[in-house]
Structure formats: structure tokens, C-alpha cells
Amino acid sequence: MAVAVVPKIPTIVPVVAAALIDPAGRVLMQQRRIGKAHGGLWEFPGGKVEPGESLEGALVREIAEELGVVLTPAALAPLSFAANPGDPHVVLLYTCRAWTGEPRCLDGEAIGWFAADALANLAMPPLDVPLASAVKELIDRCN
Numbered sequence: 001m002a003v004a005v006v007p008k009i010p011t012i013v014p015v016v017a018a019a020l021i022d023p024a025g026r027v028l029m030q031q032r033r034i035g036k037a038h039g040g041l042w043e044f045p046g047g048k049v050e051p052g053e054s055l056e057g058a059l060v061r062e063i064a065e066e067l068g069v070v071l072t073p074a075a076l077a078p079l080s081f082a083a084n085p086g087d088p089h090v091v092l093l094y095t096c097r098a099w100t101g102e103p104r105c106l107d108g109e110a111i112g113w114f115a116a117d118a119l120a121n122l123a124m125p126p127l128d129v130p131l132a133s134a135v136k137e138l139i140d141r142c143n
């Protein structure tokens with residue numbers, strides 16, 4: 001009897017990230033520190049979910065660490081996720097339009113606010129390309 005060979009995949013690493021959208025419809029992006037994986041590329045702020053954390057709890061923690069702002073949990077809305085064969089990371093993207101404080105660059109190389117049309121011009125990790133498109137579509141519909 002033939003036995004199906006199921007290719008093994010690396011253990012999945014869940015990553016939560018946030019598209020902070022301001023009242024003008026601009027999106028906050030963060031440039032990764034030079035020297036890290038994907039260094040110098042622009043991504044959505046966030047990071048890996050730690051054992052025992054909820055997705056939203058991890059996102060609130062990461063955003064506080066990276067930007068010094070407190071996200072309003074009720075304002076977090078799941079938008080999309082992205083994964084690629086061979087890459088263990090799965091990025092789960094939320095949008096958020098309400099937070100407390102002024103975002104500051106505490107962890108990345110730089111942060112910036114970008115119009116939806118400008119997102120496609122940024123150099124990004126591969127997983128962020130479809131996520132940025134989903135954010136642009138949302139903003140084009142809503143703003």
C-alpha cells in the first residue's frame with residue numbers, strides 16, 4: 001500500500017502586528033533596525049506572541065514596547081494574515097484607530113506616517129506586501 005509523504009513544516013511562529021490608522025487615513029509604519037532579520041525594511045509594528053499570551057494581549061504589549069502608546073483593546077479589528085511556504089512566521093494583522101499617547105520610535109530604526117497610496121513604495125518583508133494592500137483597500141473604502 002502506498003504511504004503518502006507529508007512534508008514537515010517548521011513550527012509556526014505567530015506574530016501579531018498593528019496598522020495604526022490616524023484620522024487623515026495615514027498608516028504608521030516602522031523601519032526594522034539595521035542588523036536584524038529584514039533590517040532596514042518597513043513593517044507594521046508588533047512582534048512574536050509569547051507563550052501564555054492572547055493575541056490581543058501580545059499586540060498591546062508589543063506596541064507599548066515599540067511605540068510607547070497604549071492601544072484601546074476594543075478598537076483592535078483583525079484585518080488579514082499572511083504566511084509563505086518555508087517561512088515559519090504567520091503575521092496576523094489588526095487595524096487600530098484608537099490609542100493613548102503619541103507614537104515614538106523606541107525600538108525600530110525609524111517610524112513614519114504614510115498615506116495609503118505610498119505604502120506600495122516602501123521596501124517591505126514579503127509577508128507585508130499583501131497585508132499593505134489589504135490596508136490600502138480598507139482605507140480607500142472607509143476614508
Ligand SMILES: Nc1nc2c([nH]c(=O)n2[C@@H]2O[C@H](COP(=O)(O)OP(=O)(O)OP(=O)(O)O)[C@@H](O)[C@H]2O)c(=O)[nH]1
Pocket residue numbers: 015016017037038043044045046047048049089091125126127128
Ligand atoms: N513585527 C512584525 N514582524 C514582521 C512583519 N512582517 C514580517 O515578516 N515580520 C517578521 O516576523 C518576525 C517578528 O519578529 P520580531 O523580531 O518583530 O518579534 P519580537 O519583537 O517578538 O522579537 P525578538 O524575538 O527579536 O525580540 C520577524 O522575523 C519579522 O521580520 C510585520 O509586519 N511586523
